Amino acid sequence: MSETISLSLTINGKPHTVDVEPRTLLVHLLRDTLQMTGTHIGCDTSQCGACTVLLNGSAVKSCTVLAVQADGEQVTTVEGLGTIENLHPIQQGFWEKHGLQCGFCTPGVMMAATDLLAHNPNPTEEEIRDGLEGVLCRCTGYQNIVRAVQYAAQQMNQQVAAPEVAAEAEGGRG
Amino acid sequence: MSDALHHLQKNALKPKYTGARVTRKEDARLLTGASRYLDDIEIPGMYEIAFVRSQRSAARICAIHLDAAQATPGVKRILTAKECPCFFGSAEDVANGVVQPALARDVVRYVGEPIVAIIAETRYAAEDAVERVQIDYEPLQPVLAMRESLLDQPRRVHEKTPNRMFHSEYQTSGFEDAFQAAPHHLVEVFQTHRQTGVPLETRGLAATIDPGSGRLTIYATHQSPHGLRGDMAVALGIEENELRVIVPEVGGAFGIKAHAYPEYLVVAYAALKYKLPVKWISDRTECLLTDVHARDDIHEVEVAFEGNGRILAIRDHLRADAGAYSAFPFCGAIGETVLASRVLTGPYTIPHLATTIDCTYSNKTPLGAYRGVWGPIASFVQEGIVDRVARALHLDPVEVRRVNMIPDELFPYTNAAGQAYDRGSYRASLEKALEMLNYDELRAQQKTLRDHGKYIGIGISAFVEPTAMAQSEAGSVPYESATIRIEPNGSVTAAFGLGPSGQGHETTMAQLIADELGVDLKDIVVLHGDTDSAPFGGGTGGSRSGPIGGGAALKAGRAMKEKLQTLASHLLEAAKEDVQLEDGKAFVAGVPTRNFSIRELAQVAYTDVLRLPEDFPVGLEVVARYQPKRPVTFSNGTHIAVVEVDAQTGMIEVLDYVVVNDCGRLINPLIVEGQIQGGVAQGLGSAYLEELRYDDQGQVTTTTLADYLLPVATEVPRMRIAHLETPSSGEGGFKGMGEGSLIASPAAFANAVSDALEPFAFMVSALPVTPDQILAAIDRSRDSMA
Numbered sequence: 001m002s003e004t005i006s007l008s009l010t011i012n013g014k015p016h017t018v019d020v021e022p023r024t025l026l027v028h029l030l031r032d033t034l035q036m037t038g039t040h041i042g043c044d045t046s047q048c049g050a051c052t053v054l055l056n057g058s059a060v061k062s063c064t065v066l067a068v069q070a071d072g073e074q075v076t077t078v079e080g081l082g083t084i085e086n087l088h089p090i091q092q093g094f095w096e097k098h099g100l101q102c103g104f105c106t107p108g109v110m111m112a113a114t115d116l117l118a119h120n121p122n123p124t125e126e127e128i129r130d131g132l133e134g135v136l137c138r139c140t141g142y143q144n145i146v147r148a149v150q151y152a153a154q155q156m157n158q159q160v161a162a163p164e165v166a167a168e169a170e171g172g173r174g
Numbered sequence: 175m176s177d178a179l180h181h182l183q184k185n186a187l188k189p190k191y192t193g194a195r196v197t198r199k200e201d202a203r204l205l206t207g208a209s210r211y212l213d214d215i216e217i218p219g220m221y222e223i224a225f226v227r228s229q230r231s232a233a234r235i236c237a238i239h240l241d242a243a244q245a246t247p248g249v250k251r252i253l254t255a256k257e258c259p260c261f262f263g264s265a266e267d268v269a270n271g272v273v274q275p276a277l278a279r280d281v282v283r284y285v286g287e288p289i290v291a292i293i294a295e296t297r298y299a300a301e302d303a304v305e306r307v308q309i310d311y312e313p314l315q316p317v318l319a320m321r322e323s324l325l326d327q328p329r330r331v332h333e334k335t336p337n338r339m340f341h342s343e344y345q346t347s348g349f350e351d352a353f354q355a356a357p358h359h360l361v362e363v364f365q366t367h368r369q370t371g372v373p374l375e376t377r378g379l380a381a382t383i384d385p386g387s388g389r390l391t392i393y394a395t396h397q398s399p400h401g402l403r404g405d406m407a408v409a410l411g412i413e414e415n416e417l418r419v420i421v422p423e424v425g426g427a428f429g430i431k432a433h434a435y436p437e438y439l440v441v442a443y444a445a446l447k448y449k450l451p452v453k454w455i456s457d458r459t460e461c462l463l464t465d466v467h468a469r470d471d472i473h474e475v476e477v478a479f480e481g482n483g484r485i486l487a488i489r490d491h492l493r494a495d496a497g498a499y500s501a502f503p504f505c506g507a508i509g510e511t512v513l514a515s516r517v518l519t520g521p522y523t524i525p526h527l528a529t530t531i532d533c534t535y536s537n538k539t540p541l542g543a544y545r546g547v548w549g550p551i552a553s554f555v556q557e558g559i560v561d562r563v564a565r566a567l568h569l570d571p572v573e574v575r576r577v578n579m580i581p582d583e584l585f586p587y588t589n590a591a592g593q594a595y596d597r598g599s600y601r602a603s604l605e606k607a608l609e610m611l612n613y614d615e616l617r618a619q620q621k622t623l624r625d626h627g628k629y630i631g632i633g634i635s636a637f638v639e640p641t642a643m644a645q646s647e648a649g650s651v652p653y654e655s656a657t658i659r660i661e662p663n664g665s666v667t668a669a670f671g672l673g674p675s676g677q678g679h680e681t682t683m684a685q686l687i688a689d690e691l692g693v694d695l696k697d698i699v700v701l702h703g704d705t706d707s708a709p710f711g712g713g714t715g716g717s718r719s720g721p722i723g724g725g726a727a728l729k730a731g732r733a734m735k736e737k738l739q740t741l742a743s744h745l746l747e748a749a750k751e752d753v754q755l756e757d758g759k760a761f762v763a764g765v766p767t768r769n770f771s772i773r774e775l776a777q778v779a780y781t782d783v784l785r786l787p788e789d790f791p792v793g794l795e796v797v798a799r800y801q802p803k804r805p806v807t808f809s810n811g812t813h814i815a816v817v818e819v820d821a822q823t824g825m826i827e828v829l830d831y832v833v834v835n836d837c838g839r840l841i842n843p844l845i846v847e848g849q850i851q852g853g854v855a856q857g858l859g860s861a862y863l864e865e866l867r868y869d870d871q872g873q874v875t876t877t878t879l880a881d882y883l884l885p886v887a888t889e890v891p892r893m894r895i896a897h898l899e900t901p902s903s904g905e906g907g908f909k910g911m912g913e914g915s916l917i918a919s920p921a922a923f924a925n926a927v928s929d930a931l932e933p934f935a936f937m938v939s940a941l942p943v944t945p946d947q948i949l950a951a952i953d954r955s956r957d958s959m960a
Binding site: 021023031032035036037038039040041042043044045047048050077078079081082083084087091094095096098100101102103104105106107110125128129130132133135136137138139140141142143144145146 | 197198200201202203204205206207208209210211213214216296298371372373374375376423424425426427428457458459675676677678844845847848849850851852853854855856878879880884885886887888890892893
């Protein structure tokens, strides 16, 4: 298995060029090759979603994506979401609303929530639950995850609202 | 002391953090992906291990062919039982003359049992080699059914040992007379099927020799760092001080990580023998095959009761399938049955109880701990009995609960099994839950909806939760320890022997210490999980960390407070009892300007030591241990589930869920509610979804999370939670609460389905209850009516 393929991709805004075995999974590229261990592996069969990252802005389960499929693409992981000094509103929401316990599923859940809010900035509780159906949490019973996403949606809409009041007026998003 | 001063001090002692909804100290690292779980630990030159596992439930190993595996690129070493002669023997197994080898030798006894370990440069390479190992088996007839197994049929799992690995009997005095004299009787068989904890982080172990000291360091996903150290040292034949256990961030545990597993021995042994850093992380299939299973129990129950619903006597023959070996270091089958037999009467004044317990070996995975252990089973049986009595007598299930509930004036109450319950809010929690639900109105609605072909069910579960037991998953360590050190800069470092896996102990323990010392939460660092720095403790399990660990935190906090007061009173030339600690300062009560900051006191204690009072030890360090006087404290509460069952599809939808919980004094309601919500979700899985299925050859057929179904966000209801607080007599008034939600909820969910299907004369007697069972029951009912 010494045969390798060279690929280039952008992770959290930073370009990387790496050599990997063709069979290498994206999650192993992130975790093992690049030592970005914020993305976790929980099931190997794409049920749990702990490994969820954004591929060109869309949530994917990185245990079910070959690294070579990300060649030339943009990947965002939890490490690219926010920093301890400058947390993303989704991270703030999870903190404020106790949306995590052991924290193992949390990076994947937050990436799925990022995708969800990008497509639906004002989700109802039902829409949040639907949107997170592909990620499993064994600790929280999801209730505080829902509250965390609601909190984030509110924060993000406020952030957006201020500069975009004029633009939004026509769109009628309110 | 003047009254005014006394009043002032009393006010000053009002806790700032304890009882408050404090957000967690742990979260910053977890939210940014910076945290280090086991698989994130990188040791230079580390090898990875993959296991060849038994594909047979029962067979003799005739030959193991390793040549092709040995030739696989990247493979460093291969171990079989010959190279790795270690074993674990739990007390229960040893009593039966059985031990479990780290790698199976000669015979395999369950699917997934490790046989060969392959050490390679990468997991990919190790897995390549695993595929090339060939094992010749001579099949044996598998032992799979509990009732037959108890009769040593079709054969013995361990040749020289009867399959019945545990037996006990208990009966209250006068049982038979009371039972026979009762006007009403009913019988039922309750069964729970195999489930497991499924923490999202799989289990594993990494091991390396510390190049400086030559000691073995193991990194483990475990609930009891010191317990694991002791057990591993014995099994490896090394001294306990030669072994350092580090438990990094743990991604959920739920009991399965209270156990030590054969693979752990192999990894540690390989590191010792070959002087290599090695790691093994389970994949999910390995977890579903070999993490301890749980809940494999049968209860054959007979109940005697009166016409008003008063239950007089319960007879129960409890059986549990231990699997091929006792899990290490304790046997889940014995834990589930023995402890269930002690709380079978739940929150009720049922005077008579007779129990017979039989546990058996089988060719299945060992049975061990899953959150709640005996509790979910006992509650399912107990609350199932109450609802059956109600249905038999055409009484409202609430009325039967009211008739039987232990009244407040009887506490402390000793139940029919001899368990001493401390004071709780038994009746109050039931009434409060009914009020939150608007019970009477809902019953009326249920009737109307039934007439329109909509089947709503209300399931009540009033529960008791024995917590903080002297013996539990965390072993027989009946105490916890805390050290507190104030650093030279005035910050506080506390260390515990606990083994948290998401419960937020760094926050709750810091809350308690912050209130004792009058310092800001952010100035406290809580350490745990490293046997080189943490004081010896039992770890986390059995809902003991809050009440026992919290007690240790309070005792250590008070001891440190006393030191600070002594030092400050000397420097301030004031009476010690007049010195208060608040806002990071020690000051004379009523004269806040006469003060020393904690930082200044620390400087004196460490560097300006000539200013210390006579006999005051240099530095600021304390260690405290707390052992509760009671061997157990009981939390209690009531859960009610409201569901709709679709009679066409058998599908169950949860419409509402209320919880009234009493775990004594609350340390952090945010965390308590999070624990409850998670436990209810697991209860939904236990009641409706999760089952480890075996086929007739002993193959596990649920080996991925596509087959073993965990609850998802759309299935778990929004819960409404209320707290009642009946303090325990222990330090701080805390009771444990990690398991009550999973103890109560399966019974609530099961009873709700039974209630919904009353028109079809169906009652849930086996968990999980699934749509196909429901449809079959509806069909049977329609056939019998037609």
